Amino acid sequence: MDAGFFRAWVAEITAVVETQRDHLTQLDAAIGDADHGINLARGFGAVETALAQASTPTPGSVLRLTGATLISKVGGASGPLYGTAFRQAGKALGDGAEVDLSTLAGALEAALSGVQKLGAAREGEKTMVDALAPAASALSKAVAEGASAADAFAALADAAGAGAQATISMQALKGRASYLGPRSVGHEDPGAASTALILGALRDVAARQAR
Amino acid sequence: MDAGFFRAWVAEITAVVETQRDHLTQLDAAIGDADHGINLARGFGAVETALAQASTPTPGSVLRLTGATLISKVGGASGPLYGTAFRQAGKALGDGAEVDLSTLAGALEAALSGVQKLGAAREGEKTMVDALAPAASALSKAVAEGASAADAFAALADAAGAGAQATISMQALKGRASYLGPRSVGHEDPGAASTALILGALRDVAARQAR
Amino acid sequence: MKKLINSAETVVTDALAGVAAAHPSLAVDIENKVITRSAGPTAGKVGLVSGGGSGHEPLHGGFVGYGMLDAACPGEVFTSPVPDQMLAATKAVNGGAGVLHVVKNYTGDVLNFQMAAELAEDEGIEVAPVVVNDDVAVQDSLYTAGRRGTGATVFVEKIAGALAERAAPLGEVAATAREVNERSRSFGVALTSCTVPAAGKPTFDLDDQEIELGIGIHGEPGRSRAPLATARDITAAALDAIGADMPLTGDLLVMVNGMGGTPLIELYVVYNEVHRYLAGRGARITRNLVGNYITSLEMQGFSVTVCRLSDTLTDLWDAPVDTPALRWGR
Amino acid sequence: MKKLINSAETVVTDALAGVAAAHPSLAVDIENKVITRSAGPTAGKVGLVSGGGSGHEPLHGGFVGYGMLDAACPGEVFTSPVPDQMLAATKAVNGGAGVLHVVKNYTGDVLNFQMAAELAEDEGIEVAPVVVNDDVAVQDSLYTAGRRGTGATVFVEKIAGALAERAAPLGEVAATAREVNERSRSFGVALTSCTVPAAGKPTFDLDDQEIELGIGIHGEPGRSRAPLATARDITAAALDAIGADMPLTGDLLVMVNGMGGTPLIELYVVYNEVHRYLAGRGARITRNLVGNYITSLEMQGFSVTVCRLSDTLTDLWDAPVDTPALRWGR
């Protein structure tokens, strides 16, 4: 996978976030402050501009610029967290022109640990971590088992989606939703939902490129 | 008619204004500021208290106290106007213990002229004057024609009611409704409506006492 | 109706008790509904009394204090006060130099103040009224009760109050008050209705895409209904109406006033449009107020008031003022 | 959605342009969304930077000026600002004595300010944060992100600002800021929701007879829903919640704050109830604010914030302040 692949991924995220903007915002309205979709749409819109203007010759540079732009443009909780995720992933990808699945799996683990270091959320606390953590494990596992790229990305995206769904029954212990206490149960976490969208976009782009 | 008759009239007004409070307020909401019923209910409530506490041995003293209390308690446009109407009527009734129909007709004319002097409204300008003026004329005419008390009071109340109805098609040139210009057409003037209620109460009390 | 009140009957007196508790600088006669400065009348100074229906807070009670009013008489919600209140206030603030009555031009306010003035004069107190009528939404003609008094009331109270503080005689204070009124024009816009507590339901209905242009401060409907538009277009409609009545040139004092339910962020958006509009016509806003100064309960909307300043008026505007709602220089 | 805006995308920058036009005492970098004093940094004085989502006006921009903040960074509506803004503000106000970051305790605000502080320190500027967390509606426990920062922010900014103006060192200013926070508690109540412009519809639904107890300042739901009640009962619920967390004794600074859509007359009704409640428990309100200071767009409702004063804090509260939204003593 080269820089073009990663630019295509980010472009796909931008498109998905735009179409799911209101949905994510409504999820946030239920247990937060009704801005998550707006925040991500603004952020990835800015990323699109930044990528169009800068030269990003390597996969790592694409993700690092994405992360830095999110930090500069999103604000809120998700700005620093997603920004850190993409920056840490970009750092883990290093400066090679091509990366393989196993390097990408390591990058996702790095993203997860960046998010957890910054936000201190563990699994089960109803945050984006609940989608990101199982997804990163699933990818690592698929790689370790020698799965095909298609299967590995499917496992990644499915795990993220299942993780997001699993947040519905959780009580939030981190972020704005935690203020609701038990009333947060019964709603999908917006950040977990957007993580599932972001990783679903990765699967879709990989599938498209494989064709 | 003695002081008891006039106290009964005022009590009847108090009751009618209370039941028609919301109706009068809604008329005022359409072309004014939604307080006419509230104002009159507050005013006649205070009048009831004042009459209960003071000695009002004559018809004139009943109406003078009513007028003074309305001035002190109502505010708005209708407070000084109705207050003046009752005060001027009370003055015209003088200090006799009994008044006849013709004296009462003169008192209504005095009330009308007090209202017009203070508020400068002429007939046709969509105010309480449009109910009061024809009512006063009708009573004077009935008295001049030697009508029975029952017929005279009926003529008075009918004229007031018809006058109030006639305000519907008028454009307001005085008071708050005048701000609406042509948009005031199509609504009954709240002050004309309350004047019709007040004079209707007079007819009803007279009819009751005659029985 | 959703309101933070104990009952419709007690809302005015409960709020007055709150004003009394919050502001030691004010003396509040809750029963008679008169707010005065706790320091009492200033000997030799013209007293300023204003009054009007409640529901317009901070007007008028919030403007009682050094450099502005000596007393305010709040009526019931949207109902002018009664002569008794005005007389009590007039007597309480008379420092021997006469009393100015600041009256907004509504039939009720005018009639009640007129009665009060007669009573005060019977008691030997000289009274001069200034009737504020700045609202261009209403044509001042034979066909109306005349233009309504709205935002310019704040300017009149501030500027006349400053002049009175300098010990100017009643005639001069009244003349300046009238000059401020003549140099001022307002126009209001409603996005939503308000609900009079005792009425219990909204005074009028506007649908989701409709606004009322030329709204009064009591929910009286205005000139016309129009579709909801951008802040820029709505502001232009308001200033066009004002400009049709008074040249918008020279040094201007501008107030962008919230109707009570409009957040400050929106008022600043409107102020920005007012600023652009006027700058585009070569006028200069040299003084401004942005905030809730003369409200209509919880109505959403705004009014804009423009006063053409002279150097003297600017100087009086800048003079120290120390009231709950307007304070600078001390 | 009915708002006085040009578009959801431009509401924050349009409002900032309005702030710039209205207040010559403020310098507004509209593009980067940083508000500073036009006079620039004060040499040798600790700089105070605050920031947070927009939609809470006058917080924070309205508190920039002598005796209070040096800079404010407004984010998008209800979204914390980004580190770039905070870094730019920090650099702009650094007078060589370090910079205090006033941070409301929300994950987003904390994380972004933390990143900004690291960047500022990389550039050699000493930064101390104070994290405000006064809202008792949220339990401060392992099960939450901690209590939210609400009304006490106004107290922290005023009091720390006064101390900074007296040239106290950063450590002392930060310690006093934290002391004010520790001595303060808040509780909020919503009668209606608010609508984030970009979202276009109300954040939550309340029926006609329902209120939200313990509401946050971003429309985050609170502790529970309850039937609409009298101002007295609602106020008691709020103060009971505060009293369960902090003894309500001694000299108190109390703010009754409007959420943006509540008229002042209702806030005074509430203040009256607060006063009765506290007087009944032997506490004394020695200082107060009644008005819109930290809002949630057009939400109807209020919050009450109580701070237990010491003589030192009272003295700092009384010190001169000259900002668009809070002004006395000059």
Ligand SMILES: Nc1ncnc2c1ncn2[C@@H]1O[C@H](COP(=O)(O)OP(=O)(O)O)[C@@H](O)[C@H]1O
């Ligand atoms: N401490 C945390 N760790 C990880 N993710 C978090 C944390 N706090 C919040 N989040 C995520 O951020 C999401 C909210 O993002 P967003 O709505 O954009 O920010 P804000 O809450 O500041 O409005 C939540 O749904 C959650 O997934």
Ligand SMILES: Nc1ncnc2c1ncn2[C@@H]1O[C@H](COP(=O)(O)OP(=O)(O)O)[C@@H](O)[C@H]1O
């Ligand atoms: N100049 C006037 N002369 C006679 N009646 C008037 C005049 N102005 C107003 N009114 C009457 O007063 C009524 C309104 O009374 P009310 O609603 O109690 O006072 P306000 O208009 O001050 O709220 C109008 O319907 C009209 O009949």
Ligand SMILES: [Mg+2]
């Ligand atoms: Mg959010």
Ligand SMILES: [Mg+2]
């Ligand atoms: Mg009326």
Ligand SMILES: [Mg+2]
């Ligand atoms: Mg009225």
Ligand SMILES: [Mg+2]
């Ligand atoms: Mg947010």
